[in-house]
Each structure stands twice: as structure tokens, then as C-alpha cells.
Amino acid sequence: MKLARNAQTLAEIADLVEYAFDKPQSLLNDSLFLTRYDHADAYGVRQENKLTNLVMANHFESQFFQQRLKMAGVGYVASYPEYRGKGQISNIMTELLSDLYAQGVAISQLAPFSAAFYRQFGYEFTSHQKTYRISAQAFTNLTSECNGTIKRGSWHQLKPTICSLYQKLLPGQVGTVVREAWWWERLDKYYDRRFYAVAFNDANVAKGYLIYRMQGATFVIDEFAYEDDFAVRKLLTYVKAHISSFKEIVYHGPANEILEHYFSEQQELSCTLSPYMMSRIIDIEQLFTHILLDQAKIVLEVTEDEQCPWNIGSWQLEQGTCKKVDQPGELKASIQSWSELLLGDLTLAEGLFLGKVTATKKFETEIFPKGQQRFYDYF
Numbered sequence: 258m259k260l261a262r263n264a265q266t267l268a269e270i271a272d273l274v275e276y277a278f279d280k281p282q283s284l285l286n287d288s289l290f291l292t293r294y295d296h297a298d299a300y301g302v303r304q305e306n307k308l309t310n311l312v313m314a315n316h317f318e319s320q321f322f323q324q325r326l327k328m329a330g331v332g333y334v335a336s337y338p339e340y341r342g343k344g345q346i347s348n349i350m351t352e353l354l355s356d357l358y359a360q361g362v363a364i365s366q367l368a369p370f371s372a373a374f375y376r377q378f379g380y381e382f383t384s385h386q387k388t389y390r391i392s393a394q395a396f397t398n399l400t401s402e403c404n405g406t407i408k409r410g411s412w413h414q415l416k417p418t419i420c421s422l423y424q425k426l427l428p429g430q431v432g433t434v435v436r437e438a439w440w441w442e443r444l445d446k447y448y449d450r451r452f453y454a455v456a457f458n459d460a461n462v463a464k465g466y467l468i469y470r471m472q473g474a475t476f477v478i479d480e481f482a483y484e485d486d487f488a489v490r491k492l493l494t495y496v497k498a499h500i501s502s503f504k505e506i507v508y509h510g511p512a513n514e515i516l517e518h519y520f521s522e523q524q525e526l527s528c529t530l531s532p533y534m535m536s537r538i539i540d541i542e543q544l545f546t547h548i549l550l551d552q553a554k555i556v557l558e559v560t561e562d563e564q565c566p567w568n569i570g571s572w573q574l575e576q577g578t579c580k581k582v583d584q585p586g587e588l589k590a591s592i593q594s595w596s597e598l599l600l601g602d603l604t605l606a607e608g609l610f611l612g613k614v615t616a617t618k619k620f621e622t623e624i625f626p627k628g629q630q631r632f633y634d635y636f
Contacts, residue, residue: 259356260299260308269308270299270333277311277335292443293332300353302345309340312349314357315636318435319364320427322628324547325435326363329353329539330636334370350378354539354564363543364600366432366536368635375535379564381593383601384432384534384630385512393500395525401497402490405464409454412445418455419466426482431628432536432600440634448479456483456491464488467495471503478508480633481516493519511631512602534635536600538592541568544599545579551624558586559595568592590614598625 260266271284284290293315302310312334319328331353336346357365369375372382408415420441427433434440445451448470456465465488468480476499483489493516496506510516512530517523538544541559554575562568573582588605590598594613597603605623608614 258300258302258352260301262299266299266308267294270294270301270311270313273308273311273335273337274333276337278333289443289447292439296439298353298356300349302340302349304340304345310336310345310349312346312353314353314365316362317437317440319366320430320433320435320628321363321544321547322431322549322626323428326543326547327361328434329357329362329365330434330634331365331367332636334367347377351564354378358539358565358567361540363540364536364538364596366534366636368533369535372532372535376593379537379562379592379596380535381537381596381601382532382534383536383596384532385602386509386531386533387512387514388529388531389506389508389510389514389516389526390529391506391508391520391526393503393505395520395522396493396497396500396506398521399493399497399519400490401494402487405456405458405487405491406461407454407456407491407495409452412451412453415453415455415466416441418463419453419468422455422463422466422482422484426484426631429628430631432534432630434634436634444634451479454492454495456488456495458487465492467492469496471499474504476503476506478506478510481508481510481514482631489516489519511629513629536596538568538596538599539565541592541595542572542579542581545572545574546577548574548599549577549626550574551622551626555588555624556582556584556586557595558589560589560591562592565592585617587617588614588620589616602627602630 275284297313297315300312301308314329314331317328317330318325450470452469454467455463458464464485465483470477517526517528520526556571556573558571559568571582571584571586573580590613594608598608605620605625609616
């Protein structure tokens with residue numbers, strides 16, 4: 258059930274989260290938790306006169322190519338150990354997804370503690386991180402960018418410029434959170450001793466920014482955002498200016514990041530790809546309506562969706578319209594596979610090869626557009 262918003266409920270939620278996530282301090286005095294709670298809907302189950310199971314969902318907008326869709330970030334999924342394994346979280350998730358659909362929410366995202374656990378609720382990996390580990394030595398052969406300038410400052414000094422750049426870079430992306438002011442402020446407080454730098458070209462126009470931390474002998478890049486090649490080179494030159502103080506630079510970037518191409522001695526760096534966030538489509542009609550396919554007319558079918566049965570069936574897409582039809586789909590997939598195709602980097606060819614998608618005819622080209630994913634948020 259959806260929990261009432263009052264002092265007693267907050268205290269019960271705090272107690273459960275503290276126990277489930279081993280929080281040593283009271284969350285009732287934790288501004289980071291309270292900010293998240295203030296912007297969330299909480300769902301739970303009470304047994305024996307106490308809150309025993311919990312799911313929280315924060316409401317955001319998420320970029321979907323040129324559109325913005327309502328998105329729910331799910332987190333703080335928690336149960337006391339003696340009440341686990343009894344299906345209560347499943348009941349909560351079913352109720353939550355139904356309510357989100359009624360509110361016009363198109364998609365949901367979460368950071369899984371177990372992929373198998375969340376697949377039963379229709380989620381699948383759609384976001385991956387590419388982790389760079391670059392030795393300081395690698396920067397010695399990096400050609401410095403001498404044009405333009407770098408401005409380093411605090412979050413509050415550079416906030417307007419960074420937020421403006423972030424918004425400017427959103428069109429064409431898929432899955433990236435459209436950050437609201439409260440979320441930006443929370444991010445700044447969540448990470449201890451964050452530093453900020455912005456790259457300006459010779460016309461004094463901001464073209465990229467860097468958010469980073471200095472942890473012992475490691476220079477940690479949290480965000481590396483850029484509008485053009487100049488910004489990449491200028492920001493890397495700024496990082497290069499720190500190499501006398503650090504042994505390694507670590508950056509967790511989007512899967513399609515290409516920083517390795519800026520280093521002539523690539524053996525001095527390593528890149529690894531790992532799954533990050535899972536997504537599920539709540540209202541597939543919204544996504545089918547907004548996606549631009551390389552087909553004049555096509556019928557797509559959702560074969561399975563236990564929690565959101567309104568998605569099941571065949572959908573005819575034609576010239577920017579979408580309607581449900583009573584005929585077999587030319588492409589068929591479960592809601593998990595549709596989430597991968599529409600929100601992730603799975604291609605149609607890969608889906609067919611892996612058996613995640615079935616087709617009634619041969620498709621010669623990729624019909625699903627792929628947007629960039631620059632996803633740095635965690636729920």
C-alpha cells in the first residue's frame with residue numbers, strides 16, 4: 258500500500274532502511290535521505306503492527322531522443338530478514354507499477370542488487386558503464402590543447418554553466434535523467450570534496466565540464482561532459498596538469514565513450530565494460546508513439562508482461578501514430594527485451610541472434626534508432 262506521509266511513517270521507514278542497509282547513524286538527521294524521501298512516494302507492507310517491507314520511487318523526467326518522458330527511479334527496496342521471501346515486495350511492485358501507469362509514467366529505472374530478482378518484475382539492463390583506468394604516464398604523450406581556457410570553481414560558482422551545458426547535451430540521449438535543482442544539490446552533497454572545472458573556447462563559450470575528486474593517489478572523474486572535440490582535448494589537458502600528484506586516473510563513463518582515441522600509447526590504459534542500471538517499460542504505447550522507426554508501417558508485439566498486462570498485444574506503428582491491433586506482430590519480444598531494444602544498446606540483429614526477438618520476415622537493416630546514453634545517476 259502507499260504509505261501516508263507523516264512523522265510516524267517516516268520513523269518506521271528510517272528504522273527499516275537503517276537495518277536493511279546497515280546505516281550506523283539515524284536517518285532522521287540525514288539531509289541526503291530526507292531530501293530523497295521528500296521527493297518520493299513510499300510503498301510498504303505492515304505486519305504485526307510494524308512496517309516490514311518497503312519500496313520508494315522518485316519521480317523524474319528521462320530523455321528519450323528529442324522527447325522527455327516521465328520516469329520513476331526505484332530505490333530503498335528493503336525488508337526485515339524475518340519477513341523476506343514471502344512475496345510482499347512482489348505485491349508492492351505490482352501496486353507501484355499500476356499506480357505509475359495511472360500517473361502517466363512511461364519507464365522506471367533502478368540499480369539492482371540482483372538482476373534475477375528484478376527481472377521477475379520486468380526489468381532488464383539498459384545502461385552500462387565503461388571504466389577507464391589510465392596511468393599518469395599515459396598523459397606524458399598527450400598533446401596539450403593550448404587554445405581556450407579552464408575555469409575551476411565551487412559547485413555554486415559554476416552551477417549555472419554546468420546545468421546549462423547538461424541541458425544542452427540532452428537531446429538525442431536515451432535514459433539520461435533530466436536533473437531537477439534538488440537532485441543537482443543532492444549530488445553535490447552526496448560526494449565528499451567534489452571539484453568542478455569548465456572548458457571555454459576562445460570566444461568564451463562553455464563547451465564542456467569536468468566533475469572530479471582526488472582520493473589519495475587516484476584522480477577520480479565523476480562526470481566528463483563535452484560538446485565537441487576541443488572540449489575533450491581541453492579537459493584532458495587540465496587532467497594532465499595534475500599527473501605529478503597522482504598515479505592513476507579513474508573514470509566511470511558511458512558505454513560509448515571514446516577517450517582512448519586521444520592517447521597515442523593506449524597500452525597505458527585499460528577499459529572495462531560493466532552493467533549499471535536496469536530499466537523497464539511501464540507504458541509501451543508512449544515509447545512506440547515517440548520513436549522514429551526506419552519503417553513506414555510495422556506491427557510490434559509484446560508477448561509477456563506479468564506486472565503491466567496493458568502492454569501485452571500487438572501495436573501498429575505508422576507515421577508517428579500507434580494503436581493496438583488484433584493481428585500477429587512482425588517482431589515479437591517480452592517486455593524485458595523491448596526495454597533493451599528501445600532504452601538500451603541491444604540492436605535488432607543482436608536480439609534476433611540471441612533469441613530475445615522473433616521475426617516473421619527478414620529485416621535487412623537496423624530499424625530501431627540508438628541514442629547516446631550519458632547516465633550518471635544512481636537510485
